[in-house]
Amino acid sequence: MIHTNSFPEHYSQNNQLPIRIVSPDFGHLSPQAINTYGSIHRLPYYFFLFIQDGATQQRADGETFDMGKHELLFLLPHQIHQVTGNLHGNEYYKLGFDEECLSRLPKQYPFLLNPLNQQKISFSPTAARRLQAVFDLLQGLLTVSDTDSDLILAHLNSLLTEINRAYFAGDRKPADDRLTKYIGFKVFVENNLTEHPTIKDIAQELALSTDTLYQLVKHYSGRSPKEFIINRLILEARRRLYCGELSSVKELAFELGFNDPDYFSRLFKKVTGKTVAEFFQDLS
Secondary structure (H helix, E strand, O other), rough: OOOOOOOOOOOOOOOOOOOEEOOOOOOOOOOOHHHHOOOOEOOOOEEEEEEOOOOOEEEOEEEEEEOOOOEEEEEEEOOOOEEOOOOOOEEEEEEEEOOHHHOOOOOOOHHHHHHOOEEEEEHHHHHHHHHHHHHHHHHOOOOOOOOOHHHHHHHHHHHHHHHHHHHHOOOOOOHHHHHHHHHHHHHHHOOOOOHOOOOOHHHHOOOHHHHHHHHHHHHHHHHOHHHHHHHHHHHHHHHHHHHHOOOOHHHHHHHHOOHHHHHHHHHHHHHOOOOHHHHHHOOO
8 A cells, every 4th residue: 555655844834743834935945955855856746736826837747847837736645746847926825734734624625636637727707806815824834833723724624625615517427426436446545555456356346247347437537447557656656767867667566566578668668668767768
């Protein structure tokens, strides 16, 4: 099972919660802390960037996101985040918090599993104003480190509820059984990734036939269940390579649950178009 790491030490702006907010004139880390963290890093927490006005560019897991007015990018723990554009001249908020904050909120937010595979969300002007208002309130609460955590959590709940609603705006029934089953599929894959669960095992776990599971995963991800799992495993390999976590292809393969390193190497090249060595060299 993949576990969420704790919030980086000394990053929190509250004595009781692991949370930090940054805006053009508030909350910036010291140059020393930024240098320690690096411009490319594997996120140990949830990260949100909301552009109220302006434009920038971000990269996550090798994908480039062009950000504009009234757009929000959310990244999940374990993703590789690379800042490729500056935020000078923009009106923005950055927010980070970890699983502890989520565990203290009154409900779950399905968008945080990214079931629709869209990490950038556009907001209408009205919704953007509501979002900005909540960010403003959160910043005000986090200017004092001993603010009651319940107040912060109440506004964080409002923020995530607003984002969740916008994420599923194009889906007529975001809470229907099909989406719930697909989210269950994603959770099961995450929790058992390196054990390489079979499609039959997953279908039984979700009380579905293998044909129904295939149609479900294909509908939401554009891939078959087997392709989804393979791509997720190769993504995990890429993340570890981005972090410089390579001692040998054989060890990387074994860490990801592959008994045959040659088979892993072939899959990696098929998905990425490069060998593991070529991919790692390009990162240097």
